[in-house]
Amino acid sequence: MDTNGGDELSHKMPGQELLSIGTVSERTGVARSALHYYEDVGLIASLRSAGNQRRYPRHMLRRISLITVGSKLGIPLNDIKRALEPVPMNTMPSEADWLRATAEWKRVLEARRRAIEELEDRLMGCIGCGCLSMQACTLLNPEDALAREGSGARRLEAADDEDLRAT
Amino acid sequence: MDTNGGDELSHKMPGQELLSIGTVSERTGVARSALHYYEDVGLIASLRSAGNQRRYPRHMLRRISLITVGSKLGIPLNDIKRALEPVPMNTMPSEADWLRATAEWKRVLEARRRAIEELEDRLMGCIGCGCLSMQACTLLNPEDALAREGSGARRLEAADDEDLRAT
DNA sequence: CTAAGACTTCAAGTAAACTTGAGGTCAAGC
DNA sequence: GCTTGACCTCAAGTTTACTTGAAGTCTTAG
Numbered sequence: 356m357d358t359n360g361g362d363e364l365s366h367k368m369p370g371q372e373l374l375s376i377g378t379v380s381e382r383t384g385v386a387r388s389a390l391h392y393y394e395d396v397g398l399i400a401s402l403r404s405a406g407n408q409r410r411y412p413r414h415m416l417r418r419i420s421l422i423t424v425g426s427k428l429g430i431p432l433n434d435i436k437r438a439l440e441p442v443p444m445n446t447m448p449s450e451a452d453w454l455r456a457t458a459e460w461k462r463v464l465e466a467r468r469r470a471i472e473e474l475e476d477r478l479m480g481c482i483g484c485g486c487l488s489m490q491a492c493t494l495l496n497p498e499d500a501l502a503r504e505g506s507g508a509r510r511l512e513a514a515d516d517e518d519l520r521a522t
Numbered sequence: 523m524d525t526n527g528g529d530e531l532s533h534k535m536p537g538q539e540l541l542s543i544g545t546v547s548e549r550t551g552v553a554r555s556a557l558h559y560y561e562d563v564g565l566i567a568s569l570r571s572a573g574n575q576r577r578y579p580r581h582m583l584r585r586i587s588l589i590t591v592g593s594k595l596g597i598p599l600n601d602i603k604r605a606l607e608p609v610p611m612n613t614m615p616s617e618a619d620w621l622r623a624t625a626e627w628k629r630v631l632e633a634r635r636r637a638i639e640e641l642e643d644r645l646m647g648c649i650g651c652g653c654l655s656m657q658a659c660t661l662l663n664p665e666d667a668l669a670r671e672g673s674g675a676r677r678l679e680a681a682d683d684e685d686l687r688a689t
Numbered sequence: 690c691t692a693a694g695a696c697t698t699c700a701a702g703t704a705a706a707c708t709t710g711a712g713g714t715c716a717a718g719c
Numbered sequence: 720g721c722t723t724g725a726c727c728t729c730a731a732g733t734t735t736a737c738t739t740g741a742a743g744t745c746t747t748a749g
Contacts, residue, residue, distance in 0.1 A: 429596025
């Protein structure tokens with residue numbers, strides 16, 4: 356049963372222990388099939404035992420956790436992959452590696468967090484006080500500048516600002 | 523061109539104007555095909571013109587905007603639908619209607635916002651200071667209580683708390 | 690009244706992110 | 720050394736959230 360540790364790849368050196376896919380799945384909450392998939396698309400990597408079974412270094416747990424959180428926040432795996440590119444998979448990532456990756460994440464996460472906060476405000480505060488304007492949401496208007504000031508000469512509505520206001 | 527207003531359904535009464543699908547699509551940034559789809563799955567509804575074309579009351583814009591934001595945050599449309607169930611579609615929703623729906627949203631959004639903040643902290647702060655524990659993340663451990671205290675007698679790892687800590 | 694563009698339905702196709710299953714191999718406790 | 724459960728690959732299937740296209744109808748500026 357307990358497949359991890361004990362074969363020729365893991366010499367019980369501290370900091371060198373390798374984890375089986377079952378162990379990783381259990382600890383991260385990510386299904387084995389999903390781990391296979393992540394490997395297929397290059398999001399993660401694994402060493403192999405003599406018998407071709409996956410063996411994960413411990414630092415992969417961290418990477419997988421980040422993937423899970425990002426994924427649950429609706430960030431496409433492809434974007435996550437790009438953000439994690441500066442973090443090495445074959446060696447233990449250094450602090451500098453993580454910090455480099457962090458710049459990307461910070462941008463994306465900050466935008467999402469702000470969008471949520473705006474939505475919360477709007478739902479909690481503004482509905483309560485009767486002001487329902489939804490003009491400035493960053494998630495709603497990603498590149499509205501283009502759409503509004505764009506090439507075509509659309510002149511359909513004049514009092515456009517009133518559209519999303521209540522009563 | 524300009525299809526909205528002008529037929530027997532819209533009498534130019536203030537607060538009664540109905541919008542064509544094209545207009546709604548343009549103002550919300552949601553594709554027509556997506557609006558069709560949302561209607562199919564019951565997320566939104568539309569009145570019809572004499573010639574069977576969709577006509578949206580203005581308050582649908584608000585509903586659609588909420589759907590868009592939720593969707594971009596990775597909330598499944600089914601969950602969004604459930605959260606929006608207390609908000610009527612056939613009549614102009616009252617403040618009370620929105621407030622009822624808000625309770626649901628608040629829960630979900632709050633959880634997501636916290637998760638992002640934790641992740642930001644972890645990426646920005648904790649990586650910087652060398653502390654990399656990722657134990658308490660709400661998105662990572664949704665119902666870990668069950669997994670940890672559950673039925674089976676798994677006793678694989680003893681020093682489990684050390685797993686996700688760096689160096 | 691008519692032509693152009695906006696709209697209709699319905700069916701089928703697509704992309705992302707997995708899951709499931711078949712058929713076979715590996716690892717380890719007894 | 721063998722059985723049992725964990726693992727392997729590869730192909731196909733599933734779900735969600737749409738998009739695309741065909742074939743036809745509606746609406747309105749001129």
